[in-house]
Amino acid sequence: MSLKHAILVLLDKKPGSGYDLAQRFGGGIGNFWNATHQQVYQELKKLSADKLVEFEVHTQAERPDKKVYQITSAGRTTLKAWLKQPIKLARINSTLLVKIYAAHLADPVELDKELAQHIANHEQKLLEFAEMERLYFSADAATRRKQRMPYLTLRSGIRYEWTWIEWMKEVKQLLADDALPEKPMMELLAAAAKIKP
Amino acid sequence: MSLKHAILVLLDKKPGSGYDLAQRFGGGIGNFWNATHQQVYQELKKLSADKLVEFEVHTQAERPDKKVYQITSAGRTTLKAWLKQPIKLARINSTLLVKIYAAHLADPVELDKELAQHIANHEQKLLEFAEMERLYFSADAATRRKQRMPYLTLRSGIRYEWTWIEWMKEVKQLLADDALPEKPMMELLAAAAKIKP
DNA sequence: TACTAATATGCAAACATTTGCATAGGAAGT
DNA sequence: ACTTCCTATGCAAATGTTTGCATATTAGTA
Known part of the structure; x- marks a missing residue:
């Protein structure tokens, strides 16, 4: 609403x-x-x-x-x-995740193709976001300050696309190799977070 | 549909x-x-x-x-x-992002509270996911193999929650300090990606 | 004893979204 | 000359989602 x-x-x-x-x-x-x-x-x-x-x-x-x-x-x-007013939690409806969930019923070759297509689409989107971010940083301080809230939403978009692409690439690779992930996601993320600051 | x-x-x-x-x-x-x-x-x-x-x-x-x-x-x-059939791109509708976009109209104290609440909710969710992942990894190899597609969707969920929490914390901090992000998101992510592999 | 939660199903109305169509003029390409 | 795209608005129908209500039994709690 x-x-x-x-x-x-x-x-x-x-x-x-x-x-x-x-x-x-x-x-x-x-x-x-x-x-x-x-x-x-x-x-x-x-x-x-x-x-x-x-x-x-x-x-x-x-x-x-x-x-x-x-x-x-x-x-x-x-x-x-x-x-x-506080907002209520958004309901998430991801068709791609439903498909992955049911991937045992799908043709592996076609699924691989579809993943490749999705990766390409989201990489395109990420590129657009990167360009928008470059533009933001090339503006003067006053403009940057004025545009900061929209820019923060852009940062969210960049993070989102990046994460989504990483996940899709991981899935594509694992399906191609018929392999299982070796390490828990939580461990990988926690390790990455330790290095960063 | x-x-x-x-x-x-x-x-x-x-x-x-x-x-x-x-x-x-x-x-x-x-x-x-x-x-x-x-x-x-x-x-x-x-x-x-x-x-x-x-x-x-x-x-x-x-x-x-x-x-x-x-x-x-x-x-x-x-x-x-x-x-x-290839799926069409999901439409994204994030009420929280609309709010952040229009944050100049909002009361900063209330917005801060709402962000805190959202962070807490998503951290709770992430904890649940972490527990589900722990369970997955404690299962035997045959079970893990059988459950691999659902597990891959769980990995997506973990990445999603993690990213979202990071972003909300960043926004909360920046709003509290009345500051602007220093570095482009793309640079930060690219740097993190270089360390990881 | 009364309320609350869980199991189990469903109608009806309201509300929101999607799809297809319709109009109409000007600009720009083939 | 013909097609396509862009500006600009909108109706109508179908489809999908949400909200409120309604029913019925059992089990547990206050």
């Missing part, structure tokens, strides 16, 4: 049309909250009915008219109230 | 009632695929109508009657066909 709040967050940062918001869900915030354009339009209608956002129609000569939405003060109040 | 397949996977491993399946979604597979009992019952009805599962009513003297479901050969065919 937080599509509503994600939209309010975006509109709080900057007003925009449904189309604009849909674009923004395709990048940046889209890395941790996804929404399609239909969802956005439907939600904007509801938010508008609840007076949490309002819009003005901008007539454009060379483009279709657009409705530029902005958050209302009631919307900002709702948003702040939401931020106060 | 994989609740269907998750149920088929579970029934392929072992027949059971709706209630049994709901319990199994509460642990084990529940760490990467969640389903409530209502979802399970509704889906079993559909699967039954499609002849992908079948059931027998087991009358019990001291407990309510139960319908024990098992996968049919059509169900197994469907499941195998599903395993062959």
